[in-house]
Amino acid sequence: MAKVLLFGPLRDLAGWRERDFDGVADLASLMAQLDPELALAVNGPGVQVAVDKAIVRGHALLGPRSEVAFLPPMSGG
Amino acid sequence: MAKVLLFGPLRDLAGWRERDFDGVADLASLMAQLDPELALAVNGPGVQVAVDKAIVRGHALLGPRSEVAFLPPMSGG
Amino acid sequence: MIRLQTEDLDIGALLNQFCLGRTDIGGVVSFTGLARHEDGQVTGLELEAYPGFTEIWIEELVLTAGQRFSLLDALIVHRTGLIAPSQAIVFVACAARHRRQAFEGADFLMDHLKSQAPFWKKQHGPGGTHWIEPRSIDYQDLDRWKVSPGGANK
Amino acid sequence: MIRLQTEDLDIGALLNQFCLGRTDIGGVVSFTGLARHEDGQVTGLELEAYPGFTEIWIEELVLTAGQRFSLLDALIVHRTGLIAPSQAIVFVACAARHRRQAFEGADFLMDHLKSQAPFWKKQHGPGGTHWIEPRSIDYQDLDRWKVSPGGANK
Numbered sequence: 392m393a394k395v396l397l398f399g400p401l402r403d404l405a406g407w408r409e410r411d412f413d414g415v416a417d418l419a420s421l422m423a424q425l426d427p428e429l430a431l432a433v434n435g436p437g438v439q440v441a442v443d444k445a446i447v448r449g450h451a452l453l454g455p456r457s458e459v460a461f462l463p464p465m466s467g468g
Numbered sequence: 469m470a471k472v473l474l475f476g477p478l479r480d481l482a483g484w485r486e487r488d489f490d491g492v493a494d495l496a497s498l499m500a501q502l503d504p505e506l507a508l509a510v511n512g513p514g515v516q517v518a519v520d521k522a523i524v525r526g527h528a529l530l531g532p533r534s535e536v537a538f539l540p541p542m543s544g545g
Numbered sequence: 546m547i548r549l550q551t552e553d554l555d556i557g558a559l560l561n562q563f564c565l566g567r568t569d570i571g572g573v574v575s576f577t578g579l580a581r582h583e584d585g586q587v588t589g590l591e592l593e594a595y596p597g598f599t600e601i602w603i604e605e606l607v608l609t610a611g612q613r614f615s616l617l618d619a620l621i622v623h624r625t626g627l628i629a630p631s632q633a634i635v636f637v638a639c640a641a642r643h644r645r646q647a648f649e650g651a652d653f654l655m656d657h658l659k660s661q662a663p664f665w666k667k668q669h670g671p672g673g674t675h676w677i678e679p680r681s682i683d684y685q686d687l688d689r690w691k692v693s694p695g696g697a698n699k
Numbered sequence: 700m701i702r703l704q705t706e707d708l709d710i711g712a713l714l715n716q717f718c719l720g721r722t723d724i725g726g727v728v729s730f731t732g733l734a735r736h737e738d739g740q741v742t743g744l745e746l747e748a749y750p751g752f753t754e755i756w757i758e759e760l761v762l763t764a765g766q767r768f769s770l771l772d773a774l775i776v777h778r779t780g781l782i783a784p785s786q787a788i789v790f791v792a793c794a795a796r797h798r799r800q801a802f803e804g805a806d807f808l809m810d811h812l813k814s815q816a817p818f819w820k821k822q823h824g825p826g827g828t829h830w831i832e833p834r835s836i837d838y839q840d841l842d843r844w845k846v847s848p849g850g851a852n853k
Contacts, residue, residue, distance in 0.1 A: 398595060441595075444601070465662055465663050465679075466678055477819075537749060543833045556711075556718065557712055560711050561709075565785075567733065568785045573731040575714070575728070576728050579726070579727065631721055631722045645840065648805070651728070655726075655798055
Protein backbone atom coordinates (compact mmCIF):
# COMPACT_ATOMS: atom_id res chain seq x y z
CA MET A 392 0.00 0.00 0.00
CA ALA A 393 1.22 3.47 -0.83
CA LYS A 394 -0.15 6.77 0.38
CA VAL A 395 -0.55 9.32 -2.40
CA LEU A 396 -0.59 13.09 -1.73
CA LEU A 397 -1.73 15.68 -4.25
CA PHE A 398 -0.85 19.39 -4.03
CA GLY A 399 -1.98 22.59 -5.66
CA PRO A 400 -4.04 22.35 -8.86
CA LEU A 401 -3.66 18.54 -8.95
CA ARG A 402 -5.77 18.32 -5.81
CA ASP A 403 -8.51 20.47 -7.33
CA LEU A 404 -8.42 18.37 -10.51
CA ALA A 405 -8.69 15.03 -8.68
CA GLY A 406 -11.06 16.21 -5.98
CA TRP A 407 -9.01 14.54 -3.24
CA ARG A 408 -5.88 15.33 -1.30
CA GLU A 409 -4.73 12.02 0.11
CA ARG A 410 -5.58 8.45 -0.83
CA ASP A 411 -4.17 4.96 -0.25
CA PHE A 412 -3.44 2.62 -3.16
CA ASP A 413 -3.01 -1.14 -2.78
CA GLY A 414 -0.80 -3.46 -4.78
CA VAL A 415 1.56 -0.84 -6.14
CA ALA A 416 5.14 -2.12 -6.21
CA ASP A 417 6.52 0.79 -8.17
CA LEU A 418 5.64 4.21 -9.50
CA ALA A 419 4.53 2.83 -12.87
CA SER A 420 1.94 0.50 -11.34
CA LEU A 421 0.68 3.37 -9.17
CA MET A 422 0.34 5.61 -12.24
CA ALA A 423 -1.70 2.86 -13.94
CA GLN A 424 -4.22 2.98 -11.09
CA LEU A 425 -4.76 6.74 -11.25
CA ASP A 426 -7.77 8.23 -12.95
CA PRO A 427 -6.73 8.83 -16.61
CA GLU A 428 -7.15 12.62 -16.37
CA LEU A 429 -5.03 12.77 -13.21
CA ALA A 430 -2.42 10.40 -14.71
CA LEU A 431 -2.09 12.77 -17.66
CA ALA A 432 -1.74 15.77 -15.35
CA VAL A 433 0.92 14.23 -13.09
CA ASN A 434 2.95 13.48 -16.23
CA GLY A 435 2.52 17.11 -17.32
CA PRO A 436 5.21 19.79 -17.52
CA GLY A 437 6.83 20.83 -14.26
CA VAL A 438 5.24 18.18 -12.07
CA GLN A 439 7.79 16.56 -9.76
CA VAL A 440 7.35 13.33 -7.81
CA ALA A 441 8.61 12.78 -4.28
CA VAL A 442 8.78 9.32 -2.71
CA ASP A 443 9.14 9.43 1.05
CA LYS A 444 9.90 13.16 0.80
CA ALA A 445 12.77 12.81 -1.68
CA ILE A 446 12.42 13.87 -5.32
CA VAL A 447 12.63 10.91 -7.73
CA ARG A 448 12.92 10.94 -11.51
CA GLY A 449 11.60 8.13 -13.69
CA HIS A 450 11.44 4.68 -12.13
CA ALA A 451 11.03 4.23 -8.38
CA LEU A 452 10.19 1.18 -6.27
CA LEU A 453 7.54 1.62 -3.60
CA GLY A 454 7.53 -0.03 -0.18
CA PRO A 455 4.43 -1.07 1.80
CA ARG A 456 4.33 2.33 3.59
CA SER A 457 5.69 4.61 0.87
CA GLU A 458 4.39 8.15 0.63
CA VAL A 459 4.16 9.41 -2.95
CA ALA A 460 3.62 13.13 -3.49
CA PHE A 461 2.84 14.75 -6.83
CA LEU A 462 4.18 18.30 -6.81
CA PRO A 463 3.00 20.69 -9.54
CA PRO A 464 4.98 23.91 -10.25
CA MET A 465 5.84 25.60 -6.98
CA SER A 466 5.78 29.21 -5.92
CA GLY A 467 6.52 30.55 -2.47
CA GLY A 468 7.15 34.03 -1.15
CA MET B 469 31.45 88.56 7.70
CA ALA B 470 31.15 84.89 6.86
CA LYS B 471 30.52 81.97 9.18
CA VAL B 472 32.84 79.04 8.57
CA LEU B 473 31.97 75.47 9.58
CA LEU B 474 34.44 72.61 9.74
CA PHE B 475 33.48 68.93 9.74
CA GLY B 476 35.17 65.64 10.45
CA PRO B 477 38.98 65.54 10.55
CA LEU B 478 39.20 69.23 9.52
CA ARG B 479 37.66 70.18 12.86
CA ASP B 480 40.17 68.09 14.79
CA LEU B 481 43.00 69.62 12.76
CA ALA B 482 41.90 73.22 13.32
CA GLY B 483 40.75 72.78 16.89
CA TRP B 484 37.50 74.63 16.22
CA ARG B 485 34.16 73.87 14.68
CA GLU B 486 32.64 77.22 13.83
CA ARG B 487 34.22 80.69 13.49
CA ASP B 488 33.32 84.06 11.98
CA PHE B 489 35.62 85.76 9.51
CA ASP B 490 35.42 89.49 8.67
CA GLY B 491 36.21 91.21 5.42
CA VAL B 492 35.88 88.17 3.18
CA ALA B 493 34.21 89.07 -0.13
CA ASP B 494 34.88 85.76 -1.79
CA LEU B 495 36.15 82.27 -1.12
CA ALA B 496 39.73 83.17 -2.10
CA SER B 497 39.98 85.96 0.48
CA LEU B 498 38.54 83.64 3.10
CA MET B 499 41.12 80.98 2.26
CA ALA B 500 43.87 83.57 2.68
CA GLN B 501 42.75 84.19 6.25
CA LEU B 502 42.81 80.53 7.25
CA ASP B 503 45.68 79.10 9.23
CA PRO B 504 48.18 77.76 6.61
CA GLU B 505 47.88 74.15 7.74
CA LEU B 506 44.07 74.32 7.56
CA ALA B 507 44.20 76.12 4.19
CA LEU B 508 46.31 73.26 2.84
CA ALA B 509 43.89 70.69 4.24
CA VAL B 510 40.72 72.29 2.83
CA ASN B 511 42.40 72.30 -0.58
CA GLY B 512 43.22 68.59 -0.15
CA PRO B 513 41.74 65.66 -2.08
CA GLY B 514 38.06 65.01 -1.64
CA VAL B 515 37.24 68.15 0.35
CA GLN B 516 34.11 69.88 -0.93
CA VAL B 517 32.98 73.42 -0.17
CA ALA B 518 29.38 74.43 0.45
CA VAL B 519 28.27 78.07 0.49
CA ASP B 520 24.88 78.55 2.08
CA LYS B 521 24.39 74.77 1.96
CA ALA B 522 25.03 74.44 -1.79
CA ILE B 523 28.20 72.80 -3.11
CA VAL B 524 30.40 75.28 -5.03
CA ARG B 525 33.46 74.59 -7.16
CA GLY B 526 36.28 77.12 -7.61
CA HIS B 527 35.32 80.76 -7.30
CA ALA B 528 32.41 81.92 -5.13
CA LEU B 529 31.32 85.33 -3.88
CA LEU B 530 30.39 85.60 -0.22
CA GLY B 531 27.64 87.79 1.23
CA PRO B 532 27.65 89.41 4.66
CA ARG B 533 25.88 86.43 6.22
CA SER B 534 27.27 83.61 4.12
CA GLU B 535 27.84 80.21 5.68
CA VAL B 536 30.88 78.40 4.31
CA ALA B 537 31.27 74.72 5.14
CA PHE B 538 34.35 72.64 4.41
CA LEU B 539 33.32 69.02 3.90
CA PRO B 540 36.03 66.33 3.97
CA PRO B 541 35.32 62.86 2.47
CA MET B 542 31.95 61.66 3.68
CA SER B 543 30.75 58.30 4.88
CA GLY B 544 27.29 57.51 6.20
CA GLY B 545 25.50 54.25 6.89
CA MET C 546 16.29 29.60 11.71
CA ILE C 547 13.34 28.68 9.55
CA ARG C 548 9.68 28.41 10.47
CA LEU C 549 6.31 27.85 8.81
CA GLN C 550 3.31 29.30 10.60
CA THR C 551 -0.37 29.92 10.03
CA GLU C 552 -0.48 32.96 12.35
CA ASP C 553 0.08 36.52 11.02
CA LEU C 554 3.80 37.39 11.03
CA ASP C 555 5.06 40.10 13.41
CA ILE C 556 7.82 41.29 11.09
CA GLY C 557 9.01 44.05 13.44
CA ALA C 558 9.51 41.63 16.30
CA LEU C 559 11.28 39.19 13.97
CA LEU C 560 13.70 41.90 12.80
CA ASN C 561 14.38 43.14 16.33
CA GLN C 562 15.01 39.64 17.63
CA PHE C 563 17.27 38.86 14.68
CA CYS C 564 19.52 41.88 15.36
CA LEU C 565 19.36 41.91 19.15
CA GLY C 566 22.73 42.11 20.86
CA ARG C 567 24.74 41.19 17.77
CA THR C 568 28.09 43.00 17.82
CA ASP C 569 29.63 41.00 14.94
CA ILE C 570 27.09 41.94 12.25
CA GLY C 571 27.64 44.93 10.00
CA GLY C 572 24.51 44.72 7.88
CA VAL C 573 21.12 43.04 7.96
CA VAL C 574 18.93 42.91 4.87
CA SER C 575 15.33 41.85 5.27
CA PHE C 576 12.66 41.11 2.72
CA THR C 577 8.96 41.17 3.53
CA GLY C 578 6.54 39.85 0.96
CA LEU C 579 3.04 41.27 1.39
CA ALA C 580 -0.26 40.13 -0.06
CA ARG C 581 -1.55 42.76 -2.48
CA HIS C 582 -5.14 43.79 -2.90
CA GLU C 583 -4.87 44.45 -6.67
CA ASP C 584 -7.66 47.01 -6.67
CA GLY C 585 -10.08 44.61 -5.07
CA GLN C 586 -9.30 41.77 -7.47
CA VAL C 587 -7.68 39.78 -4.67
CA THR C 588 -9.47 39.07 -1.42
CA GLY C 589 -6.82 36.69 -0.11
CA LEU C 590 -4.12 34.14 -0.81
CA GLU C 591 -4.16 30.54 0.28
CA LEU C 592 -0.74 29.00 0.77
CA GLU C 593 -0.04 25.34 1.13
CA ALA C 594 3.20 23.62 2.05
CA TYR C 595 4.17 19.95 2.17
CA PRO C 596 4.87 19.54 5.88
CA GLY C 597 8.12 17.71 6.59
CA PHE C 598 9.33 18.31 3.03
CA THR C 599 9.06 22.09 2.69
CA GLU C 600 10.99 22.80 5.90
CA ILE C 601 13.89 20.56 4.88
CA TRP C 602 13.96 22.12 1.42
CA ILE C 603 14.21 25.59 2.97
CA GLU C 604 16.87 24.48 5.48
CA GLU C 605 19.02 23.28 2.60
CA LEU C 606 18.47 26.53 0.71
CA VAL C 607 19.55 28.53 3.77
CA LEU C 608 22.68 26.39 4.19
CA THR C 609 23.60 26.96 0.54
CA ALA C 610 23.09 30.72 0.84
CA GLY C 611 25.00 30.87 4.10
CA GLN C 612 28.07 29.28 2.56
CA ARG C 613 27.90 31.13 -0.74
CA PHE C 614 27.53 34.60 0.79
CA SER C 615 29.41 34.08 4.08
CA LEU C 616 26.28 34.88 6.04
CA LEU C 617 26.58 35.17 9.81
CA ASP C 618 22.89 34.36 10.23
CA ALA C 619 19.75 33.85 8.18
CA LEU C 620 16.06 33.63 8.95
CA ILE C 621 13.05 32.57 6.89
CA VAL C 622 9.54 32.64 8.33
CA HIS C 623 6.81 31.70 5.88
CA ARG C 624 3.05 31.86 6.27
CA THR C 625 0.79 29.05 5.21
CA GLY C 626 -3.00 28.98 5.18
CA LEU C 627 -5.24 31.92 4.34
CA ILE C 628 -3.54 35.32 4.07
CA ALA C 629 -5.45 38.60 3.84
CA PRO C 630 -4.27 41.58 1.74
CA SER C 631 -1.59 43.67 3.53
CA GLN C 632 -0.50 40.69 5.65
CA ALA C 633 3.01 39.32 5.28
CA ILE C 634 3.51 36.11 3.29
CA VAL C 635 7.20 35.73 4.01
CA PHE C 636 9.93 37.37 6.05
CA VAL C 637 13.56 36.76 5.15
CA ALA C 638 16.58 38.27 6.93
CA CYS C 639 20.29 37.85 6.22
CA ALA C 640 23.12 39.10 8.40
CA ALA C 641 26.68 39.54 7.22
CA ARG C 642 29.83 41.40 8.11
CA HIS C 643 29.42 43.70 5.12
CA ARG C 644 26.29 44.84 3.37
CA ARG C 645 26.86 43.37 -0.11
CA GLN C 646 26.84 39.81 1.25
CA ALA C 647 23.61 40.48 3.16
CA PHE C 648 21.91 42.00 0.09
CA GLU C 649 22.96 39.13 -2.16
CA GLY C 650 21.98 36.50 0.39
CA ALA C 651 18.44 37.87 0.79
CA ASP C 652 18.05 38.36 -2.96
CA PHE C 653 19.23 34.77 -3.61
CA LEU C 654 16.87 33.33 -1.00
CA MET C 655 13.87 35.20 -2.39
CA ASP C 656 14.54 34.25 -6.02
CA HIS C 657 14.68 30.60 -5.00
CA LEU C 658 11.62 30.79 -2.74
CA LYS C 659 9.58 32.41 -5.52
CA SER C 660 10.05 29.81 -8.21
CA GLN C 661 11.46 26.71 -6.51
CA ALA C 662 10.22 26.37 -2.94
CA PRO C 663 7.56 23.71 -2.25
CA PHE C 664 4.55 25.98 -1.78
CA TRP C 665 1.33 26.22 -3.76
CA LYS C 666 -0.49 29.49 -3.85
CA LYS C 667 -4.14 29.99 -4.66
CA GLN C 668 -5.51 33.46 -5.22
CA HIS C 669 -9.05 34.23 -4.06
CA GLY C 670 -11.02 37.05 -5.67
CA PRO C 671 -14.55 38.13 -6.50
CA GLY C 672 -14.35 36.11 -9.74
CA GLY C 673 -13.32 32.87 -8.01
CA THR C 674 -9.95 31.26 -7.33
CA HIS C 675 -6.91 30.40 -9.39
CA TRP C 676 -3.50 28.89 -8.77
CA ILE C 677 -0.48 31.15 -9.14
CA GLU C 678 2.64 29.88 -10.88
CA PRO C 679 5.98 31.67 -11.08
CA ARG C 680 6.14 34.44 -13.72
CA SER C 681 8.74 34.22 -16.50
CA ILE C 682 10.60 37.08 -14.79
CA ASP C 683 10.90 34.87 -11.70
CA TYR C 684 12.72 32.22 -13.74
CA GLN C 685 14.95 34.90 -15.27
CA ASP C 686 15.77 36.20 -11.80
CA LEU C 687 16.69 32.68 -10.75
CA ASP C 688 19.05 32.25 -13.69
CA ARG C 689 21.19 35.12 -12.38
CA TRP C 690 22.50 32.81 -9.65
CA LYS C 691 23.57 29.95 -11.91
CA VAL C 692 27.27 29.29 -11.67
CA SER C 693 29.05 28.69 -14.97
CA PRO C 694 31.15 25.51 -15.40
CA GLY C 695 34.32 27.55 -14.87
CA GLY C 696 33.08 28.30 -11.37
CA ALA C 697 32.50 32.02 -11.86
CA ASN C 698 29.07 33.60 -11.59
CA LYS C 699 27.33 34.53 -14.82
CA MET D 700 10.26 59.89 4.82
CA ILE D 701 13.73 60.71 6.09
CA ARG D 702 14.87 61.50 9.61
CA LEU D 703 18.08 62.09 11.55
CA GLN D 704 17.97 61.26 15.24
CA THR D 705 20.31 60.91 18.20
CA GLU D 706 18.10 58.34 19.97
CA ASP D 707 18.60 54.59 19.45
CA LEU D 708 16.57 53.35 16.45
CA ASP D 709 13.65 50.98 17.03
CA ILE D 710 14.06 49.15 13.74
CA GLY D 711 11.19 46.73 14.36
CA ALA D 712 8.73 49.55 14.95
CA LEU D 713 10.03 51.37 11.87
CA LEU D 714 9.50 48.28 9.70
CA ASN D 715 6.03 47.60 11.11
CA GLN D 716 4.96 51.20 10.61
CA PHE D 717 6.36 51.24 7.08
CA CYS D 718 4.31 48.18 6.03
CA LEU D 719 1.18 48.80 8.07
CA GLY D 720 -2.05 48.58 6.10
CA ARG D 721 -0.37 48.77 2.68
CA THR D 722 -2.32 46.69 0.19
CA ASP D 723 -0.49 48.00 -2.90
CA ILE D 724 3.01 46.85 -1.94
CA GLY D 725 4.35 43.48 -3.02
CA GLY D 726 7.79 43.63 -1.45
CA VAL D 727 9.64 45.61 1.18
CA VAL D 728 13.42 45.42 1.46
CA SER D 729 15.07 46.88 4.53
CA PHE D 730 18.69 47.42 5.40
CA THR D 731 19.90 47.86 8.95
CA GLY D 732 23.48 48.96 9.50
CA LEU D 733 24.78 47.96 12.93
CA ALA D 734 27.84 49.18 14.81
CA ARG D 735 30.32 46.32 15.14
CA HIS D 736 32.44 45.58 18.17
CA GLU D 737 35.42 44.27 16.16
CA ASP D 738 36.65 42.03 18.98
CA GLY D 739 36.77 44.92 21.42
CA GLN D 740 38.67 47.22 19.05
CA VAL D 741 35.63 49.49 18.73
CA THR D 742 33.89 50.92 21.77
CA GLY D 743 31.63 53.20 19.76
CA LEU D 744 31.04 55.31 16.68
CA GLU D 745 30.49 59.05 16.65
CA LEU D 746 28.45 60.30 13.72
CA GLU D 747 28.13 63.88 12.68
CA ALA D 748 25.82 65.41 10.09
CA TYR D 749 25.57 68.93 8.68
CA PRO D 750 22.09 69.90 9.87
CA GLY D 751 19.98 71.48 7.15
CA PHE D 752 22.31 70.15 4.45
CA THR D 753 22.40 66.42 5.16
CA GLU D 754 18.59 66.08 5.27
CA ILE D 755 18.16 67.81 1.90
CA TRP D 756 20.93 65.69 0.36
CA ILE D 757 19.15 62.53 1.53
CA GLU D 758 15.74 63.78 0.34
CA GLU D 759 17.18 64.26 -3.14
CA LEU D 760 18.77 60.81 -3.05
CA VAL D 761 15.43 59.26 -2.10
CA LEU D 762 13.65 61.12 -4.91
CA THR D 763 16.22 59.86 -7.42
CA ALA D 764 15.88 56.28 -6.19
CA GLY D 765 12.09 56.51 -6.14
CA GLN D 766 11.95 57.49 -9.81
CA ARG D 767 14.68 55.13 -10.98
CA PHE D 768 13.24 52.03 -9.31
CA SER D 769 9.51 52.92 -9.34
CA LEU D 770 9.39 52.77 -5.56
CA LEU D 771 6.01 53.12 -3.89
CA ASP D 772 7.64 54.35 -0.68
CA ALA D 773 11.07 54.79 0.86
CA LEU D 774 12.35 55.49 4.35
CA ILE D 775 15.76 56.47 5.69
CA VAL D 776 16.34 56.98 9.40
CA HIS D 777 19.95 57.76 10.32
CA ARG D 778 21.54 58.02 13.74
CA THR D 779 23.88 60.85 14.64
CA GLY D 780 25.89 61.29 17.83
CA LEU D 781 27.48 58.48 19.82
CA ILE D 782 26.50 54.94 18.82
CA ALA D 783 27.37 51.87 20.90
CA PRO D 784 28.26 48.48 19.36
CA SER D 785 25.16 46.46 18.35
CA GLN D 786 23.07 49.63 17.98
CA ALA D 787 21.70 50.57 14.57
CA ILE D 788 23.43 53.32 12.60
CA VAL D 789 20.94 53.47 9.77
CA PHE D 790 17.62 51.93 8.74
CA VAL D 791 16.57 52.01 5.10
CA ALA D 792 13.35 50.56 3.69
CA CYS D 793 12.06 50.48 0.12
CA ALA D 794 8.63 49.36 -0.98
CA ALA D 795 7.73 48.38 -4.51
CA ARG D 796 5.17 46.41 -6.42
CA HIS D 797 7.68 43.68 -7.18
CA ARG D 798 10.68 42.57 -5.20
CA ARG D 799 13.49 43.36 -7.67
CA GLN D 800 12.70 47.09 -7.59
CA ALA D 801 12.68 47.07 -3.79
CA PHE D 802 16.01 45.21 -3.61
CA GLU D 803 17.66 47.53 -6.12
CA GLY D 804 16.28 50.65 -4.47
CA ALA D 805 17.63 49.73 -1.04
CA ASP D 806 20.98 48.64 -2.50
CA PHE D 807 21.27 51.93 -4.43
CA LEU D 808 20.42 54.02 -1.38
CA MET D 809 22.96 52.24 0.81
CA ASP D 810 25.79 52.49 -1.74
CA HIS D 811 25.20 56.23 -1.98
CA LEU D 812 24.85 56.72 1.77
CA LYS D 813 28.12 54.85 2.39
CA SER D 814 30.40 56.91 0.19
CA GLN D 815 28.52 60.10 -0.66
CA ALA D 816 26.17 61.18 2.10
CA PRO D 817 27.21 64.16 4.25
CA PHE D 818 28.15 62.29 7.42
CA TRP D 819 31.48 62.05 9.20
CA LYS D 820 32.19 58.99 11.27
CA LYS D 821 34.74 58.72 14.05
CA GLN D 822 35.59 55.37 15.54
CA HIS D 823 36.37 55.17 19.25
CA GLY D 824 38.49 52.34 20.59
CA PRO D 825 40.92 51.48 23.37
CA GLY D 826 43.76 52.88 21.24
CA GLY D 827 42.06 56.25 20.66
CA THR D 828 39.90 57.61 17.87
CA HIS D 829 40.15 57.80 14.10
CA TRP D 830 37.99 59.07 11.26
CA ILE D 831 36.52 56.49 8.91
CA GLU D 832 36.50 57.13 5.18
CA PRO D 833 34.78 54.98 2.57
CA ARG D 834 36.67 51.83 1.59
CA SER D 835 37.69 51.31 -2.05
CA ILE D 836 34.99 48.61 -2.29
CA ASP D 837 32.42 51.27 -1.38
CA TYR D 838 33.47 53.34 -4.40
CA GLN D 839 33.36 50.22 -6.59
CA ASP D 840 29.86 49.47 -5.33
CA LEU D 841 28.82 53.01 -6.18
CA ASP D 842 30.15 52.68 -9.74
CA ARG D 843 27.63 49.89 -10.39
CA TRP D 844 24.86 52.48 -10.55
CA LYS D 845 26.50 54.81 -13.08
CA VAL D 846 24.43 55.10 -16.22
CA SER D 847 26.40 54.89 -19.46
CA PRO D 848 25.96 57.67 -22.08
CA GLY D 849 23.71 55.33 -24.08
CA GLY D 850 21.30 55.38 -21.17
CA ALA D 851 21.62 51.72 -20.23
CA ASN D 852 23.02 50.59 -16.91
CA LYS D 853 26.54 49.29 -16.89
